Amino acid sequence: MKNKLFSVDVGATGTKAAIVDVKKGKLLTERIKYPTPDNAGPEDIARLIKQLMIDLDYQGKSMGIGFPSIIHSGVCKSAVNVSDRFIGVNLEDYFSQETSCRCFCVNDADAAGLAELHFGAVKNAQGTVLLLTLGTGIGSALFRDGVLVPNTEFGSLHYKDGITEHYAANSARKRKEQSWETWGNELNEVLQYFERIVSPDLIILGGGVSKKLDNYKSYLHTDATLIPAQHLNEAGVIGAGLYARMQLKKL
Numbered sequence: 455m456k457n458k459l460f461s462v463d464v465g466a467t468g469t470k471a472a473i474v475d476v477k478k479g480k481l482l483t484e485r486i487k488y489p490t491p492d493n494a495g496p497e498d499i500a501r502l503i504k505q506l507m508i509d510l511d512y513q514g515k516s517m518g519i520g521f522p523s524i525i526h527s528g529v530c531k532s533a534v535n536v537s538d539r540f541i542g543v544n545l546e547d548y549f550s551q552e553t554s555c556r557c558f559c560v561n562d563a564d565a566a567g568l569a570e571l572h573f574g575a576v577k578n579a580q581g582t583v584l585l586l587t588l589g590t591g592i593g594s595a596l597f598r599d600g601v602l603v604p605n606t607e608f609g610s611l612h613y614k615d616g617i618t619e620h621y622a623a624n625s626a627r628k629r630k631e632q633s634w635e636t637w638g639n640e641l642n643e644v645l646q647y648f649e650r651i652v653s654p655d656l657i658i659l660g661g662g663v664s665k666k667l668d669n670y671k672s673y674l675h676t677d678a679t680l681i682p683a684q685h686l687n688e689a690g691v692i693g694a695g696l697y698a699r700m701q702l703k704k705l
């Protein structure tokens with residue numbers, strides 16, 4: 455089994471890649487990031503991935519891709535923060551054909567969650583664990599005794615007059631020009647709403663803004679223990695590679 459895999463984290467605003475040691479959960483190269491073009495479609499993302507492969511001189515045969523949508527058997531089933539031209543596209547087939555590499559695709563938050571549970575502070579955590587990524591959207595990864603329940607999409611749950619991520623993602627904080635206190639209180643409402651649904655034992659906050667948890671932690675009052683992700687922004691990249699390794703092992 456090859457342990458070095460090219461791993462991509464496609465985001466609504468930025469697309470990142472690195473070569474990852476998927477056995478140790480460590481980046482073997484720098485992590486390169488390009489802005490994701492507005493309303494990027496399949497061909498734009500394929501172009502970015504091919505450029506990132508060239509930049510990192512990747513010669514391997516497989517790769518993992520974290521992608522911000524529901525992904526069912528490789529097929530993109532939703533498009534909240536990406537172009538709706540992705541809906542119905544078999545991302546694994548499409549990117550494999552474009553890159554001449556075997557591509558394995560997973561929801562980006564599920565990828566981040568896999569990385570945290572395999573290599574993070576909560577390695578092998580038992581019980582119900584909910585990892586949330588706070589960025590342009592809210593990504594969610596739900597685990598029960600270490601087993602992933604994929605595609606939970608808590609950021610798309612209806613809340614007030616919209617969906618939770620439009621209310622309390624980090625992009626909502628910026629858009630509404632909120633103080634840490636105001637945003638912290640709104641995020642707290644949403645976390646408590648999520649708690650009502652799955653009663654987690656542990657909530658892990660990821661995404662860039664989790665680095666600043668000290669600024670808003672005092673406004674968050676959850677029953678579950680709440681901690682920042684250990685891999686912060688790298689979790690998505692590491693987890694995409696890990697997911698590919700898990701799929702390759704099944705073949």
Ligand code: BGC
Pocket residue numbers: 465466521522523524532533534535561562563564587589590591592593594607609610619
């Ligand atoms: C998407 C999710 C994704 C999250 C974080 C949301 O807009 O619907 O699939 O996990 O953003 O990127």
